[in-house]
Amino acid sequence: QSALTQPPSASGSPGQSVTISCTGTSSDIGGYNYVSWYQQHPGKAPKFMIYEVSKRPSGVPDRFSGSKSGNTASLTVSGLQAEDEADYYCSSYGGSNNLVFGGGTKLTVL
């Protein structure tokens, strides 16, 4: 199964909003509401940020939100803060007990 498609980079100024897209197919994102997002700072383990498209685990700020339309999922970070600068990865259940990740997006806070 092919990886999900994410833009390699995104950026925004402090206080602004930025949206990161994640494009798949009808066999993964389009077929299931099992999209998740992970944040990874350099040299650190990933952190669980969003699951089931738009749900936030306990402790994740509500500045982070998720959505989906057709075969594309999105992560929006509102009120950008310096500590939001990190790599972000989407993933989706792909059926037949398979899971696929996106290639990752490097978010820069200007």
Place this chain on the structure above:
Amino acid sequence: EVQLLESGGGLVQPGGSLRLSCAASGFSFSNYAMSWVRQAPGKGLEWVASVSGSASNTFFADSVKGRFTISRDNSNDTLFLQMNSLRAEDTAVYYCAKRPVYSNNWYYFGSWGQGTLVTVSS
């Protein structure tokens, strides 16, 4: 507090084998699906394998199917990844990950270890 501590990484020749371990603490280990996710140097995340809490179900990425085996010892709260027929493209940091508390689905990774580096090279 959930803690996941991987070990067993190192340098191995192509075609060789390696067994990774992940010692878990801070939660009821047998109640949670566990997984391995890897990250090649400078690259993105790749799901490798998952196992249900009872070990009755295992799932593998196509890239490792037939070469890797995932298992667990619920008596000792430890997850394993047996890696055989290793290739250069298996070089990566291997993370152990736990299903989150608020979802029964194995394909979410709520907690992660710090990872162990596997290098496949002659």
